[in-house]
Amino acid sequence: MFVDALKKQNPQLIEAAITLWRQGAILPDTYVIDVDQVLENGSKLLKTANDYGIELYLMTKQIGRNPTLAQRLIELGYRGVVAVDFREAEVLSEHQVPLCHVGHLVQIPDALVEKMLRLHPQVITVFSLEKAQQISKVAQSIGVVQPVMIKMIAESDQLYPGQEAGFMLNDLDNIVQQIQMMPGIKLTGLTHFPCLLWDDKQQSTLPTPNLQTLLTAYNRLTDMGVGIQQLNAPSATSCSTLPLLAEYGITHTEPGHALTGTIPANHAGTEPERIAMVYITEVSHQFSGISYCFGGGYYRRGHASKGLVFSSSSSTVQTASILPLDDSSIDYHIPLEGHYPVGSGVVMCFRTQIFVTRSDVALVSGIQTGRPVLDGIYTSQGMLKQGAFYG
Template sequence: MFMKKTIERNPNLINTAIQLHQLGEIQPDTYVLDVDTILKNARLILDEANKQGVELYFMLKQIGRNPDLAKLLIEAGFPAAVVVDFREAKTMMANHIPLGNVGHLVQIPTHLLREIMEYGTQYITIYSLDKLKEINQVAKELGITQKVLVRVVDEGDALYPGQYGGFELKDLSKYIEDFKKMKHIEIAGATSFPCFLQNTRKDILEKTNNADTILKAQNLLLDAGFPARELNMPSTTSVYTLPFIHELKGTQGEPGHALTGTTPMHAEKDLPEVPAYVYVSEVSHNFKGHAYLYGGGLYRRGNLKHVLFDQKGKRWQSTIKPLPEENIDYYLEVNEEEPVGTTAIMALRTQIFVTRSEVALVKGIQIGIPKIMGIYDSQGKYLRG
């Protein structure tokens, strides 16, 4: 998906990934992350967010929940992380990373609420009155007031299977009196996901109905007397989209793929952020005219099509055969035979936290002095240097 742009815009990353594999410093099924480029992308996004008056929380699940990268992003100027689920929250907490928003895509389990709220998070996103009551009780026991964002859904909103939940807009007014009874809760605003999507046919970014939904919800909450000043508008947050967030009165964004230059629009356009990771494998064997690469890092929505091979400096490209949904990616199949042991480089949209890949953080790539900072598992656990 990103091979063409990565070759054009970050050839040093490709060269370094090949070198590390051929020296035996990384194994197949490894994502190589260009740390310096990620941090450069981050600063560009932060600068634009400051211009637009939008607060940012970074998200790292797509590149393996890496706590050492999180620390560098905090140093770069991000105030906190947004986490996709409670396990990512625990990873960040264990590494003393501030939490900005927990519960947005995955609600906090009952018996983890106290641990997370004792640690502290600026916001908790809620899907139900039941969860709000639990949060209120824990906040009472801790002697705090917890800010929450209300996830709101309306007819016509864009929702992904496996992510359904929230307060229906048509019913939201029915909960106002219940919300007011929660003395240890501050209803701070509304949120939804995704608030923007790329229209590939028109080659433009468009707001979804979700953005209109949360603006209506915010107005309802404000009219009811709540200090609901926040409009959290995630999805493809980048230098390009931040003016859209501002225009729609959004106050919060959550850059994830933009940090690595890998939102869908980055595959088509030369946006400010530069591609900052590649996936490395090698040819395992050939069978009936097809080569098979070591797998483990495939994300089914990653639109993987192209593979770049390197055998001691000789390079060529081929295509990957789509893997049926019912199959595990033990191997990735190429449409012709290739020499066994050859390095294979791919640039796909990924969600590393759902893979079994290793992740190599590498600095110094752009100055020709690459150094592996560490190799981690897909959940951010340090494995080796």
């Protein structure tokens, strides 16, 4: 999906990934992240958001919940991160990464509510009265008042499978009344997802019906006299979409793919954020005229279409088509159209969610100055790998 953009915006990253692979410093099925470029992208996002009066919460699931990279970005001026599920919240909090927003896509299990409250997140999203009541009860017991957001849904809204959740818009008055009666929590925000999406036909990132639902809920609460301090509209956040969000009065959003330049709008390499992440693997074998690479990092919504194939020793580079994978099967291997020598390196660049893969994550600094340094290798869940035989 992003190979052409990668060659245009960051050919140094390709060279660094291949060099590390040839040295045996990284294995196949590794995402290589250009730390310096991520920080540059993060700086651009932060400046644009500040210009438009929007606060950004860092999204780390796309980069494997990596606490080291999160901390580096926070040093730029970000307040903290959004943890989209409780596993991410655990990993990041164990590394003292400040949690700003928890509970959005996945609620906090009862057994973790007290732990999360003691970390003092800026806001917690709830989408059931039972969860709101549980947070209220625990908050009272430890003597805090926790700000919460509610996620509102209308019948016409777009929800991804596995993410069906939220209070119905037509029940807004009743929901708010009940939440306001719960001591220990304070309703301060509204959220939804996805609020913006890339449109292939229009070749543009456009508002979804979900954004209108969010704004409708906000207007109704304003009329009710409920002070909403945070209007959170995640999805497709980038330097190009922040001005649009500001026009709608959005106060907070959560960049993820923009940090690595892998937003759909950047498929031609024209966005301010530059590509900062590649996937490297290796040809394992051939079968029935097809070459198969080591898998583990395939993401079924990644739109991976082609890869760059490198000889293990020469400078020859070939472009290979990635054949479709059966989404019902495990990605043990990734098929390439054609015959490529066993042991050849393959660089791919596509939209991914590293936290759902089995891949390694290699953080590399110095790429942009021609002196790449392997800072560390992590699991897809953000844990530093210790005692690995290859580094």
